[in-house]
Amino acid sequence: MLKENVPASKFVTVGINITLAIVWIAYALWYARAFRETGTWGFLVFCISETILACLYVFRTAPRRVSIHFVDWIVAVAGTALPLLFSSTGVLIWSGGSVLILIAFVIQIFGLLSLNRSFAVVPAQRVIKTGGLYRFVRHPLYASYLLAFAGYILISISLYNILIIAAATTLLFLRIRLEEKYLLTDATYREYHAQVPWRLVPFVY
Structure with missing residues (x-):
């Protein structure tokens, strides 16, 4: 029977980081093409955002332990990959969607600065960060993703994109x-969890 977490191997960590950097470069190239084809600058913001993430994945800190629970990995990988399936051929219904994407990008940058390279795709134990945006909500990066999803649907709405975003949001x-659930096994995170009750939006959720 597999354990729910294992010590992180440096070799495995480097391999995963490089793989994720390549994936995010693919995201960036896709959004660059979407910007060239549509002229919608929200896609350019996505391109810049994904390029920054690709660089950060190369230099992020190694985790102390990583979950190898099957469901954790499936949900994390599927949730990460689904946005790559977005289509840029939908209908532009409000150009203000690009503004939402820009706001999401700013939140993402401040969230990443708050983490200082301590972030992950699958549940992992790293140094618990409680400063910056993490003083207000426990998942500011995910909040930025939801805002970006809303912006995306406004600049490229289609039944296909609605289904992809619905699935990505659920995941x-x-x-x-x-x-x-994984992080609450850590005493430091339990203390942080008690101090910051909001997941995504202060006083709402």
């Missing part, structure tokens, strides 16, 4: 629950 909320 994101499931991902939050699975991550917190």
Whole structure:
């Protein structure tokens, strides 16, 4: 029977980081092409965001332990991959969607600065960060993703994109629950969890 977490191997960590960097470069190239084809600058913001993430994945800190629970990995990988299936051929219904994407990008940058390279795709134990945006909500990066999803649907709405975003949003909320279930085994995180009651939006959720 597999354990729910194992010590992180440096070799495995480097391999995963490089793989994720390549995936995010693919995201960035896709959004660059979407920007060239549509002229919608929200896609350019996505391109810049994914390029930054690709660089950060190369230099992120190694975790102390990583979950190898099957469901944790499936949800994390599927939730990460689904946005790559977005289509840029939908209908632009409000150009203000690009503004939402820009706001999401700013939140994402401040969230990443708050983490200082201590972030993950699958549940993992790293140094618990409680400063910056993490003083207000426990998952500011996920909040930025939801805002970006809303912006995306406004600049490229289609039944296909609605279904992809619905699935990605469902997985994101499931991902939050699975991550917190894993992290609550850490005493430091339990203390942080008690101090910051809001997951995504202060005084709302």
